[in-house]
Amino acid sequence: MKGLKIIVLAKQVPDTRNVGKDAMKADGTVNRAALPAIFNPEDLNALEQALRIKDNYPGTTVTLLTMGPGRAAEIVREGMYRGADKGYLLTDRAFAGSDTLATSYAISCAIKKINFDLIIAGRQAIDGDTAQVGPQVAEKLGLPQVTYAEHVDKIVKNKITIQRRLERGIETVTAPLPCLITVNATAPECRPRNAKHLMKFKHAKTVTELQSAVEDYYKLHEDRPYLRIPELSVLDVEADTNWLGLAGSPTKVKAIENVVFAAKDAKQLTADQKDLDWLMGELVANHTLG
Amino acid sequence: MNNIFVFCEIDEGKIADVSQELLTKGRSLANELKCNLEAIVIGSKLEGIESEIAPYGADTIFVADDKRLEFYLTLPFTTIIVDLFKKQQPQIALFGATSVGRDLGPRVSSALKSGLTADCTSLVIGNHEDKKEGKVYENLLYQIRPAFGGNIIATIINPDCRPQMATVREGVMKKEIINKNHKSKVVAIDVNKVVTDVDFAVEIIERHMEPRKIDIKKSQVIVSGGYGVGSRENFKLLYELAHVLGGEVGASRAAVDAGYVDHARQVGQTGVTVRPKLYIACGISGQVQHTAGMEESAMIISINTDPTAPITKIADYNITGDVSEVVPRLIEAYRKHSK
Structure with a gap:
């Protein structure tokens, strides 16, 4: 089996264990700026699965894709420190206020611009706990999905064998590539940062970060193109803005109660x-x- | 047309509890909206399955019976439901928030480009005024759910897209037979006309399922009893209260040792640690071995004849009285306040 091109979907989430009073904005959406931001826990489990495939099938590349505001570049770097080869930040004001369906649409548009054999995501994010974006991205791309994955057994001739953790037991399935997998918290924890990767990607930055950085990293980035974290906008991924943001979201928040x-x-x-x-x-x- | 659909999940050859709970909820929503309640069940060897659905008041039951559908598979189940919903145009569709429903719901919602709200704890019909657009929407489904790690309660609506879709966890809604002899219209779905080979791309090669175990840790409401409950017989009242509140029964070690309940329900140092939203301690004195396993509950109610028992120090509400008197009254009180 030759190496695979894997995309890992990851989300930077507010740490819902430390929610303050100003966590919500008047329009009922989350005020992310007021909360500590972390790598969504199950997305780390997803990254680990991708890295294990990379360990077992040489030539595999792991690409992290995240959607969020500029600061979400932090988790792309975090992923690189742990072993991802590269990452993209899907960011645009037009995405603000997207529900799961609009988010899935945006992510699926971005994925269409990236080559892949396999997509791995966390089962759900701790800020919404919906577990919807994985399956919805799969549907938008017309891919089979395997949810609640705990372990990838093997990949043989474009068929991947996966163990799923269900409420009362384990199910083993095979799925053809390409497909989308969502990974459970019961799967192995993600490996820690690796010192070598940390050194290599310490100055990985998006263009926006380069522009606002105090030091001048332009020369460094010219010499080492792998340090650039590409930012993808609505235009870059050719998304239709009618399906994005609050306007493109079928669900609306009517009321919020603390x-x-x-x-x-x-x-x-x-x-x-x-x-x-x-x-x-x-x-x-x-x-x-x- | 524009009815309420409940996806009925098969669990070990029977209709899952959560589906029957949703049928019960669906029936009352349908009455309020003056529309029909319809059920869809997908599986293999489903002969007679309607007898587990009809008593909950379904007007129509759509049955997709095919030997390839014995176990849940995302793609064929999605294809069948999407095809049915396109034809039937339901206004509301409900799924259990199980590993099946949470895999299927988003796939269906994406295919129909409609909104889905996960893990609702309450479903209510109401109106919505969009002041910006100057539009009033009548009879929307308010999908109420905790979000943000349980720190907020959000009311979600789908003003423009149909169906309005929601998943609900097992035990959240009440299950109630409307009429034992109710007859539903049964409609067979011609599976071969709808699904194709492509839908069977994912194959199940092995399944290891264990029988259902008691696991009170997942319950948001725990009604727990101690030695003060007095007997195995009296514990029945606790089961009744737990059932009405959608919770589970727990116990202190003293109650387990006395043989009132099984060890699987024991809370505390030598049992399980629980953190429910509500813990009702019935006749539990509150030894530290017990409180170590439940003191992080968001709210604690103690029912005890002794107003100075140690448990009263960590409780939010102390009811001084006898369990066998107080518990039936709590059930009555809850019924008055719940919709």
Whole structure:
């Protein structure tokens, strides 16, 4: 088996374990600027699967693709430090406010511009927990999908054998290449940064980052073209803006409510029906009960 | 036309609980919208399967029965559903948020270019005014779900695209038989006319499934009992409350040792650690061995005859009273407040 061209889809996500008051904007979308940003955990599991294929099938290249604001270039670099060969940042104001369907459309347009045999993504991102973008990208590209992957057994003659983790057991499937795989958190953890890769890609930057950098990296990037993280815009990927952003998203956020777990001091109640009615009313009103 | 569809998932040869819960919800939404409730079931050897769907009030059941469809496969299932939805134009489509529904739902939504909301905890009909466009949408499906790691509750709508699609986790909705003798119209789908060989590109070569185990860790609501519950018989009340609230039953070690419940339900140092949204401690004194396994619950309610029991120090609400009296009243109170 010759090497494969693998695209890993990754997302920079707000760390939902540390959400502050200013996490949401007035229009109901996420205020990403106010939150610490991390590499989505299951996308790291996905990267590891890609790197393992690279270990086993020499000649394999791993390309990271992420969509987000300029700062999302951080996770492209993070991926390179861990073993990815290159990466793209899909970034454009027109993407802002996209729901999963519009996001999938944008990503699928970008993928059409990149050569690949296999796409690997995390099962879901911790900011939305929807697990939709992987399958939707597969559908838009007309590819078979294998979700909940835990382990890639082997690749023989354009057929990949994958173990899936389901609620109550394991299923082994074969899928033809090209296809799209989403990887579970139960799959092996991603390897750490590698010192050699860290040195090599330390100054990998997007054009926007080059322009705003205090130091002058232009010469360095001219000598080492692999340091350039290409930015892809709507025009670059030839996406139709009607299908992007808030306008291109079928789902709209109608309302957002912060979850408040009140009652810091314990409330004392009697066994009277009146007290218990009040309590259940509270629990339903504050969404503790569905 | 423009009805509500529920995808009925097959689990070990039977209709999955989550699908029957969705049928129950779908029936009440259909009544409110004055439309029909329709079910789609896909599998192999499905003869008689309608008897597990009809009692929940489905008007029509579409059945796709083919030996190649015994186990779930993304592509043929998607093809069949997309084809059916294109013909039937449903306004709402509901899927269980299972490994099947969460694989299938997004694929179908993408093919139909419609919106999908994952893991809804509540589905409600309501109107929406788009002030910018000066447009009023009537009778939309409010798809309510936690987001952002549970820090917010979002209400999502799909104003313009149909079907309005949602997935819901097992145990979130109530399952209720409408009429044991209800008859549904059964429509067979000609599978060979819809699917092609290309749909079978992914092949299952091995399956290792284990029987369903009790796993209370995943439950958002836990009704837990201690020695103070008094008997195995009294624990039935706890199961009833847990069922009504869509939760699971837990127990302290004392209750397990007394033989009231199985060890699989034990919470605490020698049991499992849980962090549900709501933990109701019934007749549990609150030894540290127990609280170590549940103190990170988002909300704790204690029911105890002793108002000074250690558990009352970590509880958000303390009900002083006897479990066998309080629990039935809580069930009654919840029924009043839930829709």
